[in-house]
Amino acid sequence: MVALGGAHVGAAAVSEVEAVHLMHSAIDAGITFFDNCWDYNGGRSEERMGQALGVLGYRKRVFLMTKFDGRDRRTATAQLDESLRRLQTDHVDLWQMHENIRPDDADHLFASGGAIEAMLAAQQAGKVRFLGFTGHKNPAYHVHMFEVAAQNGFVFDTVQMPLNVMDAHFQSFEKHVIPVAQQTDTAVLAMKTFGDHHILDARVVAPLQMLHYSMNLPVATVVTGIDSMATLHQAVTAAVSFRPLSEAQVASMLARSAPLSIDGVTERYKTTHEFDGTIANPEWLGAPL
Numbered sequence: 001m002v003a004l005g006g007a008h009v010g011a012a013a014v015s016e017v018e019a020v021h022l023m024h025s026a027i028d029a030g031i032t033f034f035d036n037c038w039d040y041n042g043g044r045s046e047e048r049m050g051q052a053l054g055v056l057g058y059r060k061r062v063f064l065m066t067k068f069d070g071r072d073r074r075t076a077t078a079q080l081d082e083s084l085r086r087l088q089t090d091h092v093d094l095w096q097m098h099e100n101i102r103p104d105d106a107d108h109l110f111a112s113g114g115a116i117e118a119m120l121a122a123q124q125a126g127k128v129r130f131l132g133f134t135g136h137k138n139p140a141y142h143v144h145m146f147e148v149a150a151q152n153g154f155v156f157d158t159v160q161m162p163l164n165v166m167d168a169h170f171q172s173f174e175k176h177v178i179p180v181a182q183q184t185d186t187a188v189l190a191m192k193t194f195g196d197h198h199i200l201d202a203r204v205v206a207p208l209q210m211l212h213y214s215m216n217l218p219v220a221t222v223v224t225g226i227d228s229m230a231t232l233h234q235a236v237t238a239a240v241s242f243r244p245l246s247e248a249q250v251a252s253m254l255a256r257s258a259p260l261s262i263d264g265v266t267e268r269y270k271t272t273h274e275f276d277g278t279i280a281n282p283e284w285l286g287a288p289l
Helices: 016-029 040-053 071-085 105-109 115-126 138-149 177-184 199-204 209-215 229-241 247-260
Strands: 001-006 063-068 092-097 128-134 159-164 187-191 221-225
Touching: 001 209, 001 229, 016 040, 016 105, 016 229, 040 063, 040 071, 040 209, 063 071, 071 092, 071 115, 092 115, 092 159, 105 115, 105 138, 138 177, 159 221, 177 187, 199 209, 209 221, 209 229, 209 247
Parallel strands: 001 221, 063 092, 092 128, 128 159, 159 187, 187 221
Antiparallel strands: none
8 A cells, every 4th residue: 555665765864774674664564565766876775675675584575666767678687687686686576667758768668679678578587577667757658658558569567657636737647647557457656645845845735645645546556755764654654544535535635736736836857857867867778779
């Protein structure tokens, strides 16, 4: 119901000892979905997660996901091998293409020599179990990914996207992508419940309500950043206290968030490049196709 975000456990403000303790505490509290990415904090997020999962049998207790940036087969394969080394495991349960944030990312993924070849080969080799993609920019790019996948006879197992109390009002993934994902029974992973703090700072509803809004959608899990025992407690509390929201409750939240969602002011990942790692570091994408 709730997943531990990998970016926060690799943050410089969190020590290695604290990060490992947080991850062990999260698993012991019942959080069994761990999110990560090859590029988070220069690899530190995966390294710390590997340290946490490499002891006391914790690896067997989690569904482990990481992401890659490479758009060509060779780069994606190399990034997976590095991720497996850092995570101290021989496989991940879910491997996702990161940052579907360009109108032609889907075309590059499925091109000859594209990363889809690495994804299928890794799955065949037992290095990954399930395959998906993520993105936070424009729901049209996600819809296009589903269209190109269908043209190539492929169905994604998962799709990750921003889903929060602001999203419904501006370039909405909730309105435009969830229905498409449901047509192929693709599991929806929610992220950016707090909008990288901008939605949280808007204070339209309490943090628990923000998490409950995302959990109320047809999602498999809600990925949230956990960088302290307080945020861990908040995530667990949100999960155990959740009850399906009424239409009136949802309408009330959306009415309060609407005035602060104009032009995506609280969803800057949609409107700026501040959160686009592969824009700032195009070399992560690999060779042009």
